[in-house]
Amino acid sequence: MSDDFPYFPTYGEGLAHYAATTPDQIALRYGDRVTDYKTYDRHATQIANGLASMGLSKGDRVAYFGKNSDCSVELALGVARAGMVFIPIIWRLAPKEVEFILNDSGAGVLFVEPEFADQLPFNGNKVLMDDSFESWRDAQSDAAITTEVDAQDPLLQLYTSGTTGLPKGVVLSHHNGTHLRPLMKEHDIYWYCPDQGDSLIFAMPYGHIAGAGTAISGVLGGLEVIIHREFDPALTIADVQKHRVKWLFIVPAALGIMLAHPDAAKADFSSVKGLTYGASPIPLDLLKEGVERLKCDFAQLYGLTETFGTVISLSPDDHKPENIVGREQVMKSAGQPIPGTEVRILDEELNPLPAGVTGEVAIRGDSVMLGYWNRPEENAKTLIGDGWFRTGDAGMLDEEGYLYIQDRIKDMIITGGENVYPAQVESALYGHPDIADIAVIGIPDPKWGEAVKAVVVAKPGSDLSEEDVIAYAKKEIAGFKCPKSVDFIEALPRNPSGKILRRELRAPYWEGQEREVS
Template structure:
């Protein structure tokens, strides 16, 4: 397999020119066509004066265009920046100002999001007639530049809603571990049909999709996540694999369209990106009828670094507790759990911060040397900011983001543990646990709960339910009810947004 993104599409275009590469909205692009159109993008970029390590941005929902631009930019040594179409106009402007792309390719429906980009900003090419004319004016000849595997090819931004944008830079060498992941852990190959609902501006979209695409498999993109529509795509395209965040797994399991959908082609669902409650997981396993595999990773590691194999998903077996794990580290990387107070490896069962050493690790954050130095530390380790512990077999059990930990009366409380208990309540649809100010304890636990339709949940009853199953100091002291939880593009609950009203003026950072 090629060591660069540009080499990858060249090889696939030559070896599998007529095979389907990517489909969406009734359109299918073959590998040969994708190779040709990416060469036109490369030539158009050269005509626009784009050179090595210049940035090119894409603002659109999932579409083959993202791959055309990404592979085309790679063919001239440029870097693709994925823009989150869910952001507000000022947020888009902040990322454009930070990344300084030479060209932005934008869908017509999102053109207005570039309104705050100044007159001296990038050239804007609108998808549709303008984009097609831009490509038609360029020759379909590969410029033939040879990239270095360690050159940056992708820049992905954190999806937070405040603060300075943070662009993680990923190289071909980082990203091309994903086809290996596809082959060795997903059981993928050229015959795979891989459904990608996560947005391509996120590692769960572009990174995950390379698992099958990098092996010559067929990628089916989801432009809008609607449970009935996703189920219909699985049936229509005979999808074999997919990666879903827990919120989407739950949507599919509870969709009225599920009983009438043929899912017999579906071999494996990978899940991750946010905590998956055991109750949710068991229900999905029973209803969706395929193998499940848990994964853990992040943008800065170019995707997954652990996997909980399907064989470890045995709710009735002697090791049923493994369902609470995100699996073991992948064999080509090192993983530690570091005690934040001592800087040493935490003992078995001791909670600490996950550190990863791998060829997948980002080379740093664009324009943020201090943050890069804080994240990438001596010895080649990347500090993830995620809290977890290891068991004696090396399985990783997540607790939370370190910054989401609640410290109440000197006791460390990990929200994921509390959420897992509350998810077991039959009338709880979704829950997020946060820390809020307490005059007595410094902070205390609050649960924000989305009830199931028609449920008559009572806060006191829910607190009592938790107290029957957890130490009292870990349990919510208050419960708020909501119609939905705020989420980012990857499906993670934005706990910062939930915390902000309670900590405003208190003097604690809520990021």
């Protein structure tokens, strides 16, 4: 790799590099509080020593439950420097879901924001993320860490909902994330590797790879990461102008919300060089509005937790209006593989399929996860040898190598950038005494891309209502997973083996849509 685009085997080494070369540069900005690289580096070392003083050692799991903050980002780098594994948990999850993750991961310590502390049953070490955290951190030694951390050591364990209803811990290594920046620089994929000193906003939920990846990426490129507790359109607009932000990552639904905000009408977006989006394709009308008002490059990113995020990208050139004319179909694609990534379309026997034929999307490259935590059967099913990972998405490659996602083999619903698996919602609702049978599907939604719908067979004689079903769901699972609407039918369509025919249930709602992914 070029000296201009250095490769850091671990995130801790990246942080140390910029602490030594640009110690006074702003690394983190959170409200009125700024942290330079020198301080960031010292805090990470103190946190690593503090974790060791708790009796934790290399490979142990450290969980965090809360919203985004500068302290939580420092915590991630402290865990990384200690050779431990960071588990940021989506704060919107229900207590039962969080309890499962804590038990499954065997976390040795939980760092939690005070507003959530009483909700979580955790018998181990618990540290509140308030002033007491800063006092704890600052009381620790800043002596250099002697633990050896290697590129292939695990860094993150992010939980993604499983098709069986139980979340799976995706284990990602340092190298899964660190190898990308120099490779992207080498190939001028500038929209995925900002220049040193560039600023970007981190507002995605921490428990997602888009959130965790953005939060820690600054130390690989000497970036200024502006941290928002959660997405706030007014704050985003204000900070873009105040801090002359160059890069935004946002889901299409959030972009629409931001552009519709009253403050956007007179906002100065001239500092923004590029906007990347993911989780769902962008409607052409929204793209045209975004390009016209932001006057910056747009790029789509496609990836999974299991691939440390982006492995496919639809480039800024593909988004330019003059390049869309006559090839509008490309805007319906996810894009082309980024350098270092290979894509195949597989049939049911896992044989490669030719261009133009739909099958299961498989990915190979250095971004592919180490595996699922304590899930040997899932690993055997998805990591199929020679570096290939089965995504579970159905797609097609065209002759130019553009990937078109057709449907989700695993039935996942993406609503406002959040992943929802029908089996998990169905499992939660089966406990309702008046529900005899249930299926959950995603239907088109102009704001969120997809909305969760429950199709329910009520028990004879019950007076079950839509409100009853939704209220029950809210007690059992996170709000974003709850049905937004409920239909009642006499019987669910099933095949001879008893499997629910979800496509048949979805068909009336997706009629007229070009694909069953909004």
